[in-house]
Amino acid sequence: xxxxxxxxxxxxxxxxxxxxxxxxxxxLVVVVAxxxxxxxxxxxxxxxxxxxxxxxxxxxxxLQPIADGLKNFLKEETLPGQASxxxxxxxxxxxxxxxxxxxxxxxxxxxxxxxxGLVEMIVAPVPIGILFVLAFxxxxxxxxxxxxxxxxxxxSLLGGLRGSAQMVSYExxxxxSLIPIFxxxxxxxxxxxxxxxxxxxDAAVAGVAPETLGIWFAFPLGLAFFLFVVSSFAETxxxxxxxxxxxxxLVAGYHAEYSSMRFALFxxxxxxxxxTASALxxxxxxGGWDIPFWRGDNMVVVAPGIVAGAEPAVWKTIxxxxxxxxxxxxxxxxxxWVRWTLPRFRYDQIMDLGWKVMLPTALAYxxxxxxxxLALDSLAVPYGLGYGxxxxxxxxxxxFVFLYLVDSDRVIMGxxxxxxxxxxxPEAVVVxxxxxxxxxxxxxxxxxxxx
Numbered sequence: 016x017x018x019x020x021x022x023x024x025x026x027x028x029x030x031x032x033x034x035x036x037x038x039x040x041x042x043l044v045v046v047v048a049x050x051x052x053x054x055x056x057x058x059x060x061x062x063x064x065x066x067x068x069x070x071x072x073x074x075x076x077x078l079q080p081i082a083d084g085l086k087n088f089l090k091e092e093t094l095p096g097q098a099s100x101x102x103x104x105x106x107x108x109x110x111x112x113x114x115x116x117x118x119x120x121x122x123x124x125x126x127x128x129x130x131x132g133l134v135e136m137i138v139a140p141v142p143i144g145i146l147f148v149l150a151f152x153x154x155x156x157x158x159x160x161x162x163x164x165x166x167x168x169x170x171s172l173l174g175g176l177r178g179s180a181q182m183v184s185y186e187x188x189x190x191x192s193l194i195p196i197f198x199x200x201x202x203x204x205x206x207x208x209x210x211x212x213x214x215x216x217d218a219a220v221a222g223v224a225p226e227t228l229g230i231w232f233a234f235p236l237g238l239a240f241f242l243f244v245v246s247s248f249a250e251t252x253x254x255x256x257x258x259x260x261x262x263x264x265l266v267a268g269y270h271a272e273y274s275s276m277r278f279a280l281f282x283x284x285x286x287x288x289x290x291t292a293s294a295l296x297x298x299x300x301x302g303g304w305d306i307p308f309w310r311g312d313n314m315v316v317v318a319p320g321i322v323a324g325a326e327p328a329v330w331k332t333i334x335x336x337x338x339x340x341x342x343x344x345x346x347x348x349x350x351x352w353v354r355w356t357l358p359r360f361r362y363d364q365i366m367d368l369g370w371k372v373m374l375p376t377a378l379a380y381x382x383x384x385x386x387x388x389l390a391l392d393s394l395a396v397p398y399g400l401g402y403g404x405x406x407x408x409x410x411x412x413x414x415f416v417f418l419y420l421v422d423s424d425r426v427i428m429g430x431x432x433x434x435x436x437x438x439x440x441p442e443a444v445v446v447x448x449x450x451x452x453x454x455x456x457x458x459x460x461x462x463x464x465x466x
Contacts, residue, residue: 022327024320025132033131037138038119045118045287050080052286052347059348060355090275095167098272102165107273107280110158113151114287120147121294122206124304124336125312128327133320136304136332137206144204145197148295149190152250155288156182159252162281163269174268177258177362181249184369185256189246191377192239195384196232196299199406201225208232209303210315213324214400225315228403231307233300235406238380238414240300242373247292249369251285254354258362289350290343297342304335312338372421383413 025033054069054076061068069076094103124136141147156179163175197203200211207225214229233240249256270281297303306312312335314324325331360368387409396402 018323019317020314020322020326022126022128022133022320022322023131025134029131033129033134034138037134037136041118041123041138042115045115045290048290049283049286050084052289053083053282054079055347056286056351056354059351063352063355084279087276087279092277093272093274095272097167099165099167102161103272104277106158106162106165107277107284108158109161110155111280111284111287113154114284114291116151117148117291118294120144120205121291121298122209122303123294123339124332125314126316126322126327127329127332133316133322133327135206135316136336140204140206142204144202144206145193145208145299146203148205149186149193152189152288152291153182153186155250155284156186158281158284159269162273166269166272168272170267171269171271174271178252178269181252181256181258181365181369184366185246185249185373188242188369188373188377189250191374191381192242192246193299194381195236195239198384198388199228199232199235205298205303206315208299209305210313210324212302213305213313213315214310226398227313228398229400230403230407231300231302231305235403235410236300236384237407237410238376238417239384239410240296241414241417242377242380243300244296245368246373247296248350248353249365251288251292251350253285253289253350255357255360256365257359258365289347293343293346293350294339296346297339301342303342304339306335306338376417376421380413383409 057079058068058076060066069079072078072082094100119138120141122135122137122140127134127136159178159182160175163171163173163178166172196208200208202208202225210225211228212231213227228235270278273281304312311325312331314322314327317323384406387406391402391405396405
């Protein structure tokens with residue numbers, strides 16, 4: 016029976032120490048996960064390309080990230096003679112830091128009951144939640160642009176300009192794809208977004224905890240999820256959106272002049288952004304740490320030390336952490352899978368997709384969801400599973416229409432497709448036989464008519 020559970024609030028001293036421990040553990044876990052993602056990328060790419068991948072350093076190649084890190088530490092640092100030293104050194108930090116900071120506001124497990132009180136499994140439960148995520152995720156563009164500008168290298172500058180334009184373009188669509196979540200939840204706090212996707216309709220928590228939809232948002236907000244995924248690929252500069260570092264055109268892009276650990280910081284930032292985007296997909300659209308088809312983990316903190324819903328337990332915290340980790344790693348695998356499957360877009364295609372397709376679609380989708388939610392509320396449809404299924408049907412239709420209209424032959428065109436050129440029919444070539452005979456030492460006697 017679901018009800019309110021008073022576990023007890025943490026004292027100021029206990030809150031300080033638990034927050035410190037959570038921050039240290041979260042940072043170490045993210046650093047290790049980023050290192051192992053480099054190995055996972057190489058092993059998955061090897062599997063896709065029918066190769067073995069790194070398998071020499073340690074059992075099954077598991078120590079390869081340590082070898083790579085040691086190599087970067089031992090390599091020589093370079094600094095271009097005409098570079099702006101301050102910004103050249105600052106750029107890798109600005110590229111990496113936002114991705115690590117974002118993990119502080121993502122809940123990764125159910126609340127943990129301890130002898131000192133209830134500990135929320137989130138490093139910083141800030142009330143602005145997803146707004147904090149949008150604000151800090153947009154800071155990554157400064158690192159890329161500063162790296163290109165401060166290097167005093169034309170190829171690096173072009174890569175920085177490409178990266179800043181691309182990230183700004185898709186940041187708008189990414190933010191707009193989250194507005195329908197605000198409409199449904201009525202709050203920007205991420206733990207309450209997780210709670211809204213869980214199923215808890217017990218009368219004991221009515222009026223105390225927020226109402227729940229009882230279905231993961233990937234279904235009633237399917238088109239928003241699709242827009243968020245595409246924008247996340249562009250935000251993380253992953254294929255097919257990795258134009259800022261296109262080696263065929265820009266040598267190495269914005270980090271062409273970097274080496275050693277400064278270069279490694281850019282790579283760490285890229286994989287940290289990948290993990291952050293994967294964690295946000297799992298949290299905002301797939302219930303976060305929620306275990307599907309089980310109500311034993313459906314709980315939310317309604318006041319310091321007080322939980323509404325199921326009763327907290329240590330074993331539930333562990334299970335929900337593994338649920339969150341599995342969902343996050345799945346989306347990280349999708350990022351890797353897409354990188355080694357799809358070719359790179361041209362830059363004009365990326366800009367057309369961002370401004371001519373993603374942005375208008377996001378605006379139209381916000382209007383559609385606003386009208387749908389207003390209509391359901393006007394018809395007094397109870398907020399719950401039925402409410403979510405109706406929105407799911409609306410989103411299926413909207414997604415089908417969107418995918419039909421965004422056909423590569425209709426919208427995402429190249430320069431040649433905008434002005435079609437009629438096919439050139441080759442003219443028949445008439446060759447005089449006498450000219451061939453007169454010129455032809457290479458002609459055979461049969462060709463000369465001597466036989």
